[in-house]
Amino acid sequence: MQINNVILPCQSSATDVDIWDIVITDGKVSQIRPSNNIAGEPPKLLLPALCHPHIHLDKPFILTSGRPSSNTQPDYSDLLPRTGSFEEALTNTSNAKERYTEDDLYLRGAQLLATSYEQGVTSLRAFVEIDHATGPLPLTIAIRLKSEFSHLLCVQICAFAQDPIFSTVHGEANRSIITSALGEYASSIQALGTTPYVEATREASLQNIEWAIATALQYDLHLDFHLDYNLALPSPSSPPLTFSVLELLKKHRWLDIAKASKTIVLGHCTQLTLLCDSDLQTLAKTVIQSGLPLHFVGLPNSDMFMMGRPSSAVEMIHSRPRGTLHVPSMIKDLGLSACIGVNNVGNAFTPFGSGDPLQAASWGVGIYQAGTVADAMMLYGCVSWLAKRAIGLEGSAEDNDVIEGKSLQGMLLIKNKEYIKMPSTSDRSELKILARKRMSIKDIVWDPPETTMRSIIE
Structure with a gap:
């Protein structure tokens, strides 16, 4: 050739x-x-090929499937956003999960992988929710899809706890189900993910983080948190959980126990956009000095759709914060490892769009006011080699x-x-x-x- x-x-x-x-x-x-x-x-x-460092395999195209409902294909048409709020998205997604079928999960997941490959993606971290509502079904379908697409795509399966695991009436059941799945399907799972911010209290959020770190070390997994997904002003009594993650990683001796290839990813982290420059610099210095393989993933498509909404009809809507990590600045100015992901496609968290990572990089020119030739190279890297590096694949310039x-x-x-x-x-x-x-x-x-x-x- x-x-x-x-x-x-x-x-x-x-x-x-x-x-x-x-x-x-x-x-x-x-x-x-x-x-x-x-x-x-x-x-x-x-x-270099493109990479999805953060995408949900069980939730794509719920609202945009274009397929009539049947005995095997559920109807989700009543779950279209009415307010577009974060709370509505969480509720509608929980309702959708109760309707999942094997054929439905397979079709939508296969469509996501196929379209991703057509868009130039050859590797991805696929989040798969496991809880009391779904049981292990989404995971078993993900394992099947991973096998069938293995000649085209490197699919990392992230066993993901979207719902609380230390609070609410279902917390203990959710934790038990995901723990059982980690044992039964250990050879097919590469990462563990949780969502500390959905817990009922800060204490439960810290329990969530500590459990995830200990469990990832136990099963030799990458670690991936959906974290600090809000725009609440930090306070001494309620600082961003990002700082707690760093402390608990040190407490559990991640660098001593985890293999060098195992990374820690923090997704969303929109609350960090409210920190002053000096606090951001302190955070960056702490991360760098720790030596931890920690990466931030900005998810501008869903972050900007979800964050910064007016709290009332009379609030000024034109002065809203946009609420997504300034990824190029984190890389250039703070020296942190960061990249960009798509997150969701065609569901309540991102109702429309194609999920093309190159389109997300293109939007970054305006979102981040990044218009130089060097910025273009960085933005491409954010959906290619920098994204691969975040999920523990090759990702240096020489690669x-x-x-x-x-x-x-x-x-x-x-x-x-x-x-x-x-x-x-x-x-x-x-x-x-x-x-x-x-x-x-x-x-x-x-x-x-x-x-x-x-x-x-x-």
Whole structure:
């Protein structure tokens, strides 16, 4: 196999050569040389694949399935958002879980994985809720999907406690069910996730965090918290739980016990946007000095939909905080590890949209006011190698390099068109517009391709 006339935007080594020809023998690069481009064809781009560091496998397309209800396909039409509030989303999702069927979970999960692959995703962390309402059913379907898509996608299953496990009448049952699942399906689960903020009290939230840390260490799992998902002003008596996570990780000696490849991810953390600069710098210094493999995942699609809503009809609606982590600043200014995830697609937490991570990166240009070429590279990294690093996969700059002896499996080949052909008119046969060429990362981030992206799988 030979790929001619290729641009390598993410190659870390500086070179005067812009376009390359790559020869692949027995599945690995055997030669990389400057391109002659004798045919004069438009260049292609070879890019690192995309990654979903945070996406829910059991909840996609609940509101946008486009499929009539039946004995095996539940009707969720009555769960469309009316207020769009966080509380409504939690309630509607709980109601939806009571209607899950095996066929329904399989279809929606398969649709998410298939569309993700078409969008250039080759790895993801899939959250699967396990509780008194669902039992182990979503997990067993996730394991089946993971197996069936294994030749295309690296699927990390995160056993996830969305509901309380230390408070409310179902807390003990929820904890028992997820503990049993961790034992029974241990070989298929790579991460443990919980949602401390749903507990009834701060004390229960701290119990939730401590249990999750101890359990992740027991089963040798990555750890992933949905955390500090609010815009309440922090106070000395109620600081963000992020600080407690750091203290409890130290208490349980994560660095001494966990394998080096096991990461800790904190998702959402919208309350941190209310901290003053000095407190953020203190937090960053604490994280860095701890040496913990801790990563923040901003989820702007759902964060901005959920957070900053007016508390009453008379409240000024144009001065609302947007409430999502400023991921580029966390990386550039604070030196933290961070990335961007999609979170939900077509359910109460993000009612509409395609779940395309490249679209989320593109929106980041405006959300984060990140418009330089370097910002474009960072935003692409936030849905590619930085996202992979967060979930414990390869994720250094050198991992993106095309070198002899390395496989290109899973990389993305972006093809350029010569012309855009438009429908004919009565006085001419065809309208042809010279296509704008995609030549660098910034072109990809700002103008994501649709049918021109494919993953190299052989």
